[in-house]
Amino acid sequence: MLSALRMTAFGVVDEAELELGPGLTALTGETGAGKTMIVSGLGHLLGSRGDAGIVRRGAERAVVEGRWEVPDDVAARVRELGGDAEDGELVTLRQVSAQGRSRAVVGGAGVPISALADVIGEIATIHGQSGQMRLSSPDRQRELLDAHAKPAQLERYRANFAERRAAAAELQELEQQSLARAREADMLRFGLDEIAAVAPQPGEDDALAAEQAKLMDLDELRSLAGTAHEALSGSETDYDAPSAVALAGEARKALTALAGRDEAAAALAGRAVELTMLAGELAADVAGYVDDLVADPLRLEAVGQRRGALAGLTRKYGTTVDEVLAWAESSAARLGELVGSDERIEVLRARIAELDAALAADAAAISAARRAAAEDLAEQVRSELAALAMPHAELRFDVTDAPIGPHGADRIELLFTANPGSEPAPLGKVASGGELSRVRLALEVVLADAGAHHTYVFDEVDAGVGGAVGLEIGRRLQRLAAHSQVIVVTHLAQVAAFADAHFVVAKESDGQVTTSGVRLLTDDQRAAELARMMGGASSSTKGIEHAQELLAQAAR
Structure with a gap:
């Protein structure tokens, strides 16, 4: 869980600090206020690419710091990197200079950006516009199905596939070089025989x-x-x-x-x-x-x-004779390697045959598990989509045979249609932005592990939807937040009303420089913010009353 986020000189954010807790946290604000900067800052803590453009004008560097509560396995991973997560608390830092140089720190230890992404990626996920686009990819669709199917053989299969690929590459190289090795071996044998016939002595x-x-x-x-x-x-x-x-x-x-x-x-x-x-x-x-x-x-x-x-x-x-003897010694060793290469070819061929048999058996078992889980997962997601005002949505995972690959022998495609009577087609080709948002949320709610205590960040999850659907989105985020930390950037009051904590991002300008700040709202301030989001004046009596009704409805 992310317990605190601190940002300095990051885009329009001069200085901001958020104390976060479990449950559902909403981030709202007017268009252009800087809500995206908060998500971007979190993205940098998850290893996204940084460049000089995010550094606030006039500053030397942009800094994002996160304080996390992490499980024991993540703490152990941090110790492997040379860092420390004392009592399960981990501090991560990302710094980008005005010259574009980037630096990452995990538990006090400087690490590559990729290592930061690996560590935090285990406990946090950001769902934004790029996440919606990735949902359209076959790889992501396979990952989602596997998260539900949990094929027992998949980890072993991947390890065997990686070994088989490495063995095949080595075998190909050895076979391609076979003629050259034979020529080299003959040359070395001739030289060694010639030296042995003379039998020179040192000096x-x-x-x-x-x-x-x-x-x-x-x-x-x-x-x-x-x-x-x-x-x-x-x-x-x-x-x-x-x-x-x-x-x-x-x-x-x-x-x-x-x-x-x-x-x-x-x-x-x-x-x-x-x-x-x-x-x-x-x-x-x-x-x-x-x-x-x-x-x-x-x-x-x-x-x-x-x-x-x-x-x-x-x-x-x-x-000299001493150099001749040294050549003979090294050549004898090289000849041993060349002879051993031929033996290695036979060993590799035998091992590849063993791996092919194991891969075929595991691939069949994985395919069976995927096919068995595909309809169950699709049915649960369809139920969620119906509650998200898509009662006629049809969704299914199409699992077809494919050549053996790194993840099995299946081609997986998520087919979708929102309209009755329409034949399902690939999700990325037929779903609108709003429909993609709801499909993504439905999948996350269905696949969420109640014991994972993961941090989910949703940006634009309510894109292209209205008030009634917003209420259903809010309910599902609330349900997800029952066992995970959920942070949502939203423009819908119907979603924000379900939050356990509500922050507003506001911008100020002195005519020359624009600055965004973040503040936690009280209950009275929440009602005013929700009234503003619903299109009314934040101080109007009717708007406040409507907002309070919305908060009460969400609380029920």
Whole structure:
């Protein structure tokens, strides 16, 4: 239930606040006073499109705020959005800037406009001119019949249909790409087989390049190593040539003798001993290195061939062996996906067959439920229409077979005629605006859930009707308001008389700016307003008396 509505700088409304209660609330006022702005403000709380045109001239933004009493399931939905509905009270806000930017807040959390519409759409409905036009659409007519039939299989059917549609789309894509996948798989298998035949090892190309360079430069390496060995150990042909080992030995002897005479030189003697040992070890290692430098033409040829095989891979699959191995790893994974796609095709085909069978069975059950409910719903609506001064109205839901679709396998059309002897035809083609209003109200009264505590807003529900019919409309709104909150914008006193609370929208002008305001009427003020609405002066005795009689009649 909407417990309060506050609007700021919204169209002609500068500042307005309505404290609302359960039951039937009427909004009246002279033509052009701004009643439509109140409905438009409520529409913005239900997610309607906002633009800069609704912002009052000179204001930075238009703001509509609603305070709602919501059930536990709606409060839980608000918490999912990051908002709060403490003790079942929810505050929603819609703001539109003068530049046209829109903002929505639900329970203190900023949300997309669509989320606002989803939340409030569960607890409130606006019936205006657009609602009448929507009543003419097959989709809305199907929704109305389903609201009465309540097919038990419908939710499952819709879920299965959505799954089947997604599976069919995936299957179509996989089948269309089958040839391309086969080609890609063959290419990957060829590459993987080629790499497996060579069996490269991580870093192998760098290691072989270094080995090949060593084998090819063997003579130069031996010359350099020999020079180093001769400098360390001495020449085998020139016995007088100095060597590092011999010189280090002489230095050790001298420093050892020096240390025997001067303790301060002991450390120097120790380092000389270490140097002699290091020089000897280095000379031995260089000699070993020289001995290992043996020409191996066969190994050089083998290394060259192996590098050639690796080069064949690096030309195709990466600039290095490591990149080739990375390609092989990713390609093996991709090949698994491609092979799995073929398996997925079979899984999808089997699942689609299962879903087709389930959909056919559920569609048949849904059709049966709709056909069974169609006449009952039409009969109840016909009874309501008779009370709304349409005693000869004929209305029926025509349920015919149709291809399987998102909502079943039925084509549903609401057929109507207001005149006896006329063959019923599609509602949208033959019903006038006033007749559409009454059909819509009759359906709402019949379909209203006594436990729903919904908020209904009716605008132009009395369009094109007169006083006697207005009384019947008022009675039905009153009956609907027995278990739901009903807000009606009306120009008929016969409708407004049934209200539990009556607000009037009045405009004022200073010659330059027009402003509309909203005020709650007292009992005496209600009689004056009803007198005005019936075409008399609001202060005339006869008009007031007539209005009071109307209020008394509505109270009975």
